[in-house]
Amino acid sequence: MSKLKDTFGSEGKLRQRLDGVDLRQNAIFIALVALVAFFSITTPNHASITPDNWSNLVVQNGYILVLAIGMVMIIIAGHIDLSVGSVACFIGAVAGILAVRPLEQSGWGWLPALPWWAAILGAVLVGGLVGMWQGFWVAYIGIPAFIVTLAGMLLFRGLALMTLQNTNIGPFPDNYRAIGNGFVDKENTLGTSLGIENYNATALVITAVGILALLLQSFATRRGRIKYRQAVEPRTWFFVKNAILAVMVGYVGVQLSRANGIPWTLVLLTFLIVVYTVIMKKTTFGRHIYAIGGNLHAAVLSGINVRRVNFWLFVNMGGLAALSGILISARMNSAVPKAGDGFELDAISSVFIGGAAVQGGVGTVTGSIVGGMIQGVLGNGMNLNSVGSDFQMTIKGLVLLLAVAFDVWSKRRTK
Numbered sequence: 001m002s003k004l005k006d007t008f009g010s011e012g013k014l015r016q017r018l019d020g021v022d023l024r025q026n027a028i029f030i031a032l033v034a035l036v037a038f039f040s041i042t043t044p045n046h047a048s049i050t051p052d053n054w055s056n057l058v059v060q061n062g063y064i065l066v067l068a069i070g071m072v073m074i075i076i077a078g079h080i081d082l083s084v085g086s087v088a089c090f091i092g093a094v095a096g097i098l099a100v101r102p103l104e105q106s107g108w109g110w111l112p113a114l115p116w117w118a119a120i121l122g123a124v125l126v127g128g129l130v131g132m133w134q135g136f137w138v139a140y141i142g143i144p145a146f147i148v149t150l151a152g153m154l155l156f157r158g159l160a161l162m163t164l165q166n167t168n169i170g171p172f173p174d175n176y177r178a179i180g181n182g183f184v185d186k187e188n189t190l191g192t193s194l195g196i197e198n199y200n201a202t203a204l205v206i207t208a209v210g211i212l213a214l215l216l217q218s219f220a221t222r223r224g225r226i227k228y229r230q231a232v233e234p235r236t237w238f239f240v241k242n243a244i245l246a247v248m249v250g251y252v253g254v255q256l257s258r259a260n261g262i263p264w265t266l267v268l269l270t271f272l273i274v275v276y277t278v279i280m281k282k283t284t285f286g287r288h289i290y291a292i293g294g295n296l297h298a299a300v301l302s303g304i305n306v307r308r309v310n311f312w313l314f315v316n317m318g319g320l321a322a323l324s325g326i327l328i329s330a331r332m333n334s335a336v337p338k339a340g341d342g343f344e345l346d347a348i349s350s351v352f353i354g355g356a357a358v359q360g361g362v363g364t365v366t367g368s369i370v371g372g373m374i375q376g377v378l379g380n381g382m383n384l385n386s387v388g389s390d391f392q393m394t395i396k397g398l399v400l401l402l403a404v405a406f407d408v409w410s411k412r413r414t415k
Contacts, residue, residue, distance in 0.1 A: 026241070027406065028355055028370050033244065035374060039381030047384045048377075051259035054252055059180065061376035062265035063088070063327040065369055067347035068354070069276050070320035072368040075351050076280075077313055078293045078360030079138065079145035083152030084321045085343030087130050090160040091325030095123040096169030096335030099176055116176040124322045130156065131318020132311075139311040153344070161337055170334030179268070180330025183261040199254070200261035207253025207262075210270070211246050218242050265327060269369075272320075277365045289313065293360030349396070350375055353403040374399070 039048040047053060067084050074081050099119035101112070114122065130152075137148045171177070184202055191201035218238075225232045232238070256262055280286035288309050291299040300306055324343065329335045354371025356363030378399065382392050 026237075028353065028367065028374065028403075029241070029245075032370055032374050032377065033248065035377045035381065036248075039377065039384070043381060043384040048381050049255070051255045053380070053384075054255040055259040055263065057376055057380050058256070058266050059263050059331065060380075061372060062180075062263070062269055063324040063331070064343060064346045064350065064376070065269055065372045066272060066320055066324045066327065067343055068350040068368040068372045069272055069365055070317040071347040072351045072354070072356055072363045072365060073276070073280070073289055073313055074145070074317055075348070075356050076293045076360055076363045077289050077310065078296065079310070079313070080348065081134075081145065081149045081314070081317055082344050083134065083149040083156060084317065084324070084347055085340035085345075086153045086155075086157040086160065087127065087318060087321040087340075088325035088328060088343055089337070089340035090130070090156040090163065091123050091127050091322040092329035092335040092339050093160045093163040093169065094126050095119050095176075095326055095329055096172070097163060098122045099172055100169050116173040119176065120179075120326055123326055124319055127318045127320075127322020127325070128315055129318070130321070131315035134318070135311040135314030138314060139307040145314075160339075164335060164337050166337060168334045168336045170329075170332075172330060172333055177330050177333050179264055180327045181333070182264045184264065184267060186260050188261070198258065200257040200259075203253060203257035203261040207250060207257070210253070211249050214249065215242060215246060265331075268323075268327075272323075273365060273369060280365055285309065285312070290361060293362075295361070346372075346375060349400050352400060352407075355403075355407065357407060358404060371403075 036049070040046055067088070071081060071084065098114050099116055113119075134145075134148050134152050137143045138145045183200075184206070185200065188197070188200050188202070190205070191197060191199060194201055222232055222238060233241070253262075256266075280289065288299070288304050291302070291304055292306055292309060296306065325340065328339050332339070350372035351363060351368045352358070352371070353374055354363070354367035354369070356368065375396065378396065379392065382395070387395075
């Protein structure tokens with residue numbers, strides 16, 4: 001009996017110590033650090049942690065991470081969107097028509113090529129219209145999002161092929177391409193003026209400001225939770241976690257500064273993360289999304305306009321899918337019929353690996369970004385280790401399954 005009491009007593013003490021610790025979010029953070037460490041050792045000549053590889057990793061995964069931001073909102077509300085890859089391809093084609101309009105694309109002779117910025121605005125507007133189309137069927141007609149977006153996956157892929165006429169459109173203007181391939185102060189003008197040649201000084205400044213902002217936000221959040229007597233993480237873990245996060249951000253920033261600097265893709269992605277984190281945590285719209293996903297019946301009874309929220313969720317997803325399409329076309333310097341293949345699966349996997357609940361009502365923007373980075377680091381490391389595509393697909397499938405299994409286990413643990 002005494003041993004049994006000791007066992008339950010130690011378990012109770014462990015739960016008390018873990019009170020306030022979000023196991024799902026912290027587990028994926030630790031998993032990301034572990035993956036980076038593992039591939040830094042196993043890849044030939046430590047190729048996974050070279051400056052150029054870090055730069056490529058950010059740029060190559062940017063368009064998936066943009067989709068993951070919108071997808072986590074959709075999944076929190078209890079829906080899913082299978083059309084985002086096709087929409088991204090379609091919008092890339094639209095951007096090609098607007099910015100380039102090659103003469104061989106018959107039927108578009110009436111449309112002059114627009115300035116690069118006008119082409120981007122026009123493409124995002126079309127993405128919003130796509131979102132309105134799908135949101136209308138889901139929110140006001142009542143067709144499940146799975147069916148609407150499955151139809152959209154076929155519909156917009158077909159429209160992309162019709163727009164491109166089974167050919168590529170490109171090259172794009174230099175300013176347009178910079179969105180997917182450009183870097184902040186690539187010429188290192190600031191570094192040259194300061195006598196720093198081996199590092200991009202602008203990247204170092206941005207990294208330092210980013211670390212300071214992350215730490216200030218983390219401490220402010222903790223103070224707010226303590227003020228309102230909410231559970232907070234143990235002090236030791238809080239400081240250790242933030243120290244590791246600061247070191248990781250600083251390390252990546254230094255590595256980027258040794259390459260070409262901070263990619264514009266990362267600037268756009270950081271802006272979106274900040275904006276959508278605020279939307280989900282601080283606004284009525286964000287709280288309504290969580291309420292709808294957590295308990296739809298209670299949300300209706302509490303007076304939430306569920307139809308309107310669902311409609312704007314898909315409009316937002318259409319706009320973010322448009323941004324993703326712009327990023328991939330800028331990255332490839334061409335709008336191609338195969339663009340966006342499998343993007344929807346990568347975005348959905350990122351969200352679930354990032355701690356979102358299958359039933360809805362649970363998930364964060366930052367979690368989906370970390371989930372997307374786990375996928376990116378995993379794929380990048382396996383490519384550098386010459387792992388075959390068959391094994392890569394198997395491993396990624398197992399990672400997704402284990403992530404969801406951990407979510408189920410952590411829910412049972414808290415009951």
